Amino acid sequence: MNEEIYVASSVVDISFVVPMYNAEEKLGRCVGSLRAIEDRPSALMYDEEPSASYEVIFVDDCSTDATYAHLLRASEGRSNWTVLRTTANTGSPSEPRNLGLARATGRYVFFLDGDDEVDAGGIRAALAHADERSHDVVRGPVLVHYLGDDRRVLIDRISPEPDADAGSMLELIAREQSLNCSALWRRQLLIDHGLTFDAETRMGEDIVFTASALAVAESIGYVDSPLFHYLRQPGGGNSSMHYYSGRELRELVTSWQSVEDCFMTRGLSYLELHGDKTINYALRLVFRYHDRECIETDDVDIFSSFFTRNSKILSSIRFVDPHVAEFVAQVSVRGSEAFWEMVRPRLLISGHDLKFIKPAVSRLREWFDVRVDEWPSEIMHDEQLSKSLLAWSDYVWVEWLTAASVWYAQRIRPTQKLVVRMHRYELGRSYGDQIAQSNVGAFIAIAPHCLEDMIERFKYDRAKVHYLPNYYQVEAYDRADPEDEARLFRLAVIGAVPRRKGLLQALELLRQLRETDQRYSLSILGKTVSEMPWVAHDPHEQAYFAACAEFVREHGMEDAVEWVGWTDVRREAKNFGFVLSTSEHEGSHVGPGEAYCAGNQGIFLRWRGAEFVYPEAQVFEDLEQMADHVLRMRNLEVFNTVAEEGREFMKDSYDIGLFAERVRRLFQKVG
Numbered sequence: 001m002n003e004e005i006y007v008a009s010s011v012v013d014i015s016f017v018v019p020m021y022n023a024e025e026k027l028g029r030c031v032g033s034l035r036a037i038e039d040r041p042s043a044l045m046y047d048e049e050p051s052a053s054y055e056v057i058f059v060d061d062c063s064t065d066a067t068y069a070h071l072l073r074a075s076e077g078r079s080n081w082t083v084l085r086t087t088a089n090t091g092s093p094s095e096p097r098n099l100g101l102a103r104a105t106g107r108y109v110f111f112l113d114g115d116d117e118v119d120a121g122g123i124r125a126a127l128a129h130a131d132e133r134s135h136d137v138v139r140g141p142v143l144v145h146y147l148g149d150d151r152r153v154l155i156d157r158i159s160p161e162p163d164a165d166a167g168s169m170l171e172l173i174a175r176e177q178s179l180n181c182s183a184l185w186r187r188q189l190l191i192d193h194g195l196t197f198d199a200e201t202r203m204g205e206d207i208v209f210t211a212s213a214l215a216v217a218e219s220i221g222y223v224d225s226p227l228f229h230y231l232r233q234p235g236g237g238n239s240s241m242h243y244y245s246g247r248e249l250r251e252l253v254t255s256w257q258s259v260e261d262c263f264m265t266r267g268l269s270y271l272e273l274h275g276d277k278t279i280n281y282a283l284r285l286v287f288r289y290h291d292r293e294c295i296e297t298d299d300v301d302i303f304s305s306f307f308t309r310n311s312k313i314l315s316s317i318r319f320v321d322p323h324v325a326e327f328v329a330q331v332s333v334r335g336s337e338a339f340w341e342m343v344r345p346r347l348l349i350s351g352h353d354l355k356f357i358k359p360a361v362s363r364l365r366e367w368f369d370v371r372v373d374e375w376p377s378e379i380m381h382d383e384q385l386s387k388s389l390l391a392w393s394d395y396v397w398v399e400w401l402t403a404a405s406v407w408y409a410q411r412i413r414p415t416q417k418l419v420v421r422m423h424r425y426e427l428g429r430s431y432g433d434q435i436a437q438s439n440v441g442a443f444i445a446i447a448p449h450c451l452e453d454m455i456e457r458f459k460y461d462r463a464k465v466h467y468l469p470n471y472y473q474v475e476a477y478d479r480a481d482p483e484d485e486a487r488l489f490r491l492a493v494i495g496a497v498p499r500r501k502g503l504l505q506a507l508e509l510l511r512q513l514r515e516t517d518q519r520y521s522l523s524i525l526g527k528t529v530s531e532m533p534w535v536a537h538d539p540h541e542q543a544y545f546a547a548c549a550e551f552v553r554e555h556g557m558e559d560a561v562e563w564v565g566w567t568d569v570r571r572e573a574k575n576f577g578f579v580l581s582t583s584e585h586e587g588s589h590v591g592p593g594e595a596y597c598a599g600n601q602g603i604f605l606r607w608r609g610a611e612f613v614y615p616e617a618q619v620f621e622d623l624e625q626m627a628d629h630v631l632r633m634r635n636l637e638v639f640n641t642v643a644e645e646g647r648e649f650m651k652d653s654y655d656i657g658l659f660a661e662r663v664r665r666l667f668q669k670v671g
Contacts, residue, residue: 011106011107012052012053012055012080012105012106012107013053013106013107013108013127014052014053014054014055014107014108014109014110015054015055015056015057015100015105015106015108015109015187016054016055016056016110017057017097017101017109017110018034018057018059018100018111018113018114019093019096019097019113020058020059020060020096020114021060021061021062021063021067022063022064022065022067023063023065023067024063024067024070025065026114026231027067027071027114027115029116029117030112030113030115030116030117031070031074032117033117033118033119033120033229034081034112036120037120038078038080052124052127053080054080054106055080055081055082055105055106056075056078056080056081056082057084057100057103058075058081058082059083059084059097060083060084060085060096061085061086061089061090061093061095062085062086062089068085071083082103084096084099084100084103086099092201092202093113093205093206094197094198094200094201094202094205095197095199097111098196098197098199101187101196104187106187107186107188108127108130108184108185108186108187109184109185109187109190110123110184110185110227111181111182111185112182112228115231115233116182116230117145117228117229117231118227118228118229119143119225119226119227119229122140122226122227125140125223125225126140126223126225126227127184129221130184130221133219133221134219135186135217135219135221136186136213136218136219136220137183137184137185137186137213137214137217137219137220137221138184138220138221138222138223139173139177139183139184139220139221139223140156140183140223140224140225140226140227141154141155141156141157141158141224142156142180142182142226142227142228142229142230143226144229144230144232145229145230145231145232147231147232147233155178156176156177156180157224158172158173158176158177160172166217166218166219166220167266167268169221170215170217170220170263170266170268171273173214173220174263174268174270174273174274175273179206179207179259180207181197181206181207181209181210182227182228183210183227185213189213189216190213193212193213193216195209195213195216197209201251201255202247202248203247203248203251204251204252204255204256204258204259205255208255208259211262211263211270214262215262215263215265215266242285242288242289242668243291244285244286244290244291245290245294245299246294246295246299246300247299249286249295249299249302249303250299250303252282252303253302253303253306253307254302256270256271256279256306257306257309257310269313271313271314271317272316272317275313276318276319279314279317279319279328280319280321283323283324283327284321284323284324284394284415287323287343287344287346287394288345288394288668289668297336300336300340301335301336303336303339304331304336305335307328307332307335311332311333314328315332322391323342323346327343330342344369345368345369345394345395346371347364347369347370347371347394347395347396347397348370348372348392348393348395348396348397349364349370349372349373349397349399350372350373350375350386350389350397350399350404350408351374351400351402352374352376352377352400352402356399356423356470357397358372359473359656360471360656360659360660363657363659364660364663366660367660367661367663367664368395368664371389371392371393375403378400378404379403381404386407387411390412393416394415394416394417395416395417395418395667396408396412396416396417396418396419397419397420397421398418398420398421399421400421400422400425400426401422401429401431401432401435402426402429402431403431405420405431405435406431406435409437409440410436412439417441417667417670418440418441419442419443419444419667419670420435420440420442420443420444421443421444421446422443422444422445422446422450422454423446423450423587424446424450424585424586424587427453427454427457432454432458432460433458437460437461437464440464441464441667441670442464442465442666442669442670444465444467444666445465445466445468446468446470446588447467447469447587447588447609447612447613448467448613449609450588450609451465451467466666468663469588469659470590470593470659471654471655471656471658471659472590472593472594472597472650472655472656473570473597473656474597474647474654474655474656475655477570477574477598477599478570478573478574478598479574479598479599480575480598480600481574482636483636485636487575487576487577487600488577488633488634488636488639489517489520489577490520490521490523490575491506491509491513491520491521491522491523491576491577491578491579491580491630492522492523492573492576492578492580492595493524493526493579493580493591494525494526494569494573494579494590494591494594495525495526495527496526497528497529497532497535497541497545498532498538499541500583500584501582502584503548503582504544504547504551505605505623506522507522507548507552507557507561508551508623509580509582509626509627509630510561511555511557512627513627513630514557516631517631517634521560521561521562522560522561522562523564523576524561524563525564525566525567525569525591527565527566528563529542529545569591570594570598573594573595573597573600574598574600576595576600577600577639578595578600578601578633579592579595579601579602579603580592580603580605580626581602581603581604581605581610583605585608586607586609586610589604589607589613592604593614593650595646596646596649597647599640599647600643601618601633601642601643601646602614602646603618603620603629604618604619604620605620605622605623605626606619614649615645615646615649617642618646
């Protein structure tokens with residue numbers, strides 16, 4: 001122990017109280033900032049006086065990792081460092097802070113979170129100011145340190161008058177600062193008024209403590225130096241409260257009401273002064289993270305009653321977020337009746353050709369309030385309608401990495417989240433080069449190999465690119481009759497145009513099979529060449545499909561090959577024992593998956609990535625292997641076993657309910 005720093009007294013100048021829970025991976029910077037004070041004797045020196053004495057009281061909330069052991073090691077040889085432990089995990093920092101406060105001997109107390117850093121210079125300035133002016137509390141700004149990119153931003157700065165009284169300071173703090181509890185508190189003030197943290201509360205306990213203490217303080221000071229550094233982790237804040245069950249909703253509004261009541265004792269309204277910021281921020285989190293399955297009617301009633309009780313004040317506040325403004329207005333008037341109607345996050349689905357996402361809208365509506373803005377073409381849309389729907393939304397999902405994605409990325413607000421889904425077609429387009437990548441929360445790839453292609457082609461940040469597979473409405477397909485043996489000899493291709501779909505390979509497979517068994521046939525479902533003008537007028541495409549027709553004639557398969565055209569695959573897939581994928585390349589190729597859903601089999605001539613999308617046992621290196629598999633499946637019992645395994649694979653991997661849940665989690669993650 002350095003005698004120059006620590007005085008042999010039962011009372012020290014400052015007690016740092018630091019709650020910890022499962023912090024072994026992130027406590028290093030906090031501990032290091034406290035250790036630096038001891039290692040540098042002048043750290044807390046002011047006015048050329050001896051350095052202020054201090055103590056550190058760590059309180060571990062029964063961590064399940066090695067946090068407690070780390071703290072014990074860090075405190076070895078430091079007589080002014082104490083490590084306490086709760087008897088059982090309490091689930092919030094409140095009880096650990098109270099334990100530390102009860103043990104503290106300092107004239108002043110400073111509450112520091114275990115994943116933040118103390119700023120010795122700010123503490124030194126605050127202590128000097130407190131002693132000079134006999135302040136009960138001294139606050140400062142907060143230095144936010146973004147660990148992902150090392151940015152540093154100073155927030156919560158205020159400019160009080162030099163001789164501002166406690167009432168003026170209270171109003172200024174309420175208007176301009178967050179009510180974090182990391183301030184320099186005179187310990188005797190807390191003792192005299194019996195001020196502690198509510199150990200039963202996990203949401204808002206810090207702002208209630210701060211408001212209660214500020215409301216009784218006779219003198220409040222401010223120094224324009226940060227007292228601590230808030231270390232913001234990559235991908236979002238440090239808050240563990242990204243979850244709102246009924247308990248969190250109740251505690252949120254209870255804490256707001258308690259703060260309002262505290263300020264009212266000084267003739268002020270916290271809601272008038274800071275309600276736009278506090279409620280706006282909190283409700284956006286509630287929209288995003290509420291767990292409807294853990295919210296009861298009583299919870300909604302209590303939550304809604306706050307808004308009806310304070311409707312007069314709230315009606316005077318201009319909330320900048322449209323969803324928040326409408327929520328407050330509706331719930332203030334209609335109470336809990338409006339809660340479920342208004343609390344769902346608002347999802348706008350936009351882009352041209354929405355055939356791949358529209359069938360999922362009904363399932364997405366279980367989680368989201370959904371509106372659709374379908375562009376008539378890749379570049380045409382009603383701009384005023386799109387702007388209106390964008391203003392309404394919390395989340396935007398753009399289907400296809402084309403012009404719509406560029407348009408929305410230029411206009412998305414910082415509080416909104418934009419997700420763009422790329423299929424495969426877009427790799428040959430330039431829109432992905434034009435998009436404002438920094439304004440996109442996530443780029444979606446429909447298959448693992450498409451993810452890699454997107455990153456390579458457009459040089460996107462890998463952290464922004466996510467694999468979110470296509471979905472299937474598995475239960476919507478008519479099921480094949482397990483006794484229908486004839487279907488084992490009926491093959492199909494769903495979508496044979498353009499030539500990259502490999503129709504000629506499918507015809508060759510049919511030829512090989514018919515050498516063994518003449519019962520095999522091939523049906524071609526989907527648009528014909530004449531129905532796709534760009535194909536019909538392309539000489540290479542014309543030559544390819546002419547060769548396919550000649551192949552059929554040459555091998556006498558006219559009666560075994562049928563162009564069916566468009567059909568409802570959900571009704572017809574049951575009739576074809578095998579749906580083929582003989583393409584040169586694909587994103588995920590939906591057609592064979594539909595065969596699985598119907599209780600039949602999809603089989604694949606290997607294209608890059610097929611084995612990561614579908615069962616590898618049905619992915620073949622060449623047509624001979626594929627033909628051998630089809631011939632082995634002439635045993636109905638064996639065929640049905642493989643088909644049922646495929647259907648279970650589709651349910652477990654790609655069912656539409658999974659897709660809706662994945663979309664919900666994705667928006668929470670990028671939020």
